Amino acid sequence: MFHSKITGLGFYVPENIVTNDDLSKLMDTNDAWIQERTGIQERRHVIRGEDTTTSMGIKAATIAIERSGVAKEDIDFVVFATLSPDYYFPGPGVSVQKELGLKTVGALDVRNQCSGFVYALSVADQYIKTGMYKNVLVIGSEVHSTGLDMTDRGRGVSVIFGDGAGAALLSREEDLTKGILSTHLHSEGQHAEELVLIAPGMGKRWVTDIINENDPNDESYFPHMNGQFVFKNAVVRFSEVIMEGLEANNL
Numbered sequence: 001m002f003h004s005k006i007t008g009l010g011f012y013v014p015e016n017i018v019t020n021d022d023l024s025k026l027m028d029t030n031d032a033w034i035q036e037r038t039g040i041q042e043r044r045h046v047i048r049g050e051d052t053t054t055s056m057g058i059k060a061a062t063i064a065i066e067r068s069g070v071a072k073e074d075i076d077f078v079v080f081a082t083l084s085p086d087y088y089f090p091g092p093g094v095s096v097q098k099e100l101g102l103k104t105v106g107a108l109d110v111r112n113q114c115s116g117f118v119y120a121l122s123v124a125d126q127y128i129k130t131g132m133y134k135n136v137l138v139i140g141s142e143v144h145s146t147g148l149d150m151t152d153r154g155r156g157v158s159v160i161f162g163d164g165a166g167a168a169l170l171s172r173e174e175d176l177t178k179g180i181l182s183t184h185l186h187s188e189g190q191h192a193e194e195l196v197l198i199a200p201g202m203g204k205r206w207v208t209d210i211i212n213e214n215d216p217n218d219e220s221y222f223p224h225m226n227g228q229f230v231f232k233n234a235v236v237r238f239s240e241v242i243m244e245g246l247e248a249n250n251l
Contacts (some may be wrong), residue, residue: 003179004128006173008068012059013044013164014051027155034159043162045145053084054092056165057141060097063169072100076133078107079124081116081140096139116140122183124170134172149222157225181249184241191233194226195235
């Protein structure tokens with residue numbers, strides 16, 4: 001058994017800064033209201049044609065690899081977490097493999113939304129711990145801005161989310177006193193529709209339905225969030241899983 005350790009970190013955000021005051025020109029909101037509820041003053045939005053989910057992930061990954069000191073030819077696997085891939089398929093992991101000039105290593109895409117990077121990190125950690133791989137590149141990248149409802153109808157979601165990417169290179173560590181101690185993952189499917197994007201999806205609203213109906217009032221392809229519920233549930237669950245991790249590692 002081995003441990004995995006983070007040997008390099010990198011991030012990238014678009015240059016386009018969007019302030020709370022900027023959003024107040026698009027919807028009925030204001031800087032004080034947003035800061036009081038979220039603490040957010042500004043976020044980054046991509047400029048169409050300049051940044052994509054994949055390109056931001058590649059830029060973040062390039063920095064992480066350079067900081068790690070690990071040669072690109074020694075990277076064994078890629079895990080890419082996103083809910084906003086450039087294409088519905090294939091996922092962005094294969095594009096990273098191509099653009100970074102990596103060997104024809106495996107590329108796995110994770111679709112766990114807000115917790116995606118944590119899930120991706122846990123997958124990479126297990127691959128290394130079991131001895132299958134020595135160096136795994138983990139990327140989390142999102143373009144939210146192009147899929148948000150920038151009107152009063154969507155302000156509860158649109159003021160929160162922005163665009164950007166982060167990356168980490170995980171490497172094998174033989175000293176078991178170092179590295180990632182453990183990961184702890186949970187889900188509560190009973191609350192799935194409290195934070196959801198319904199369309200396009202095979203279950204309820206596929207592309208053909210949207211095209212055929214051509215309904216400008218159809219909200220199914222915009223993200224929906226019950227903000228108060230999601231916030232309260234997250235605060236409770238975060239504290240629980242932190243305690244779980246501490247107990248598991250006798251800390």
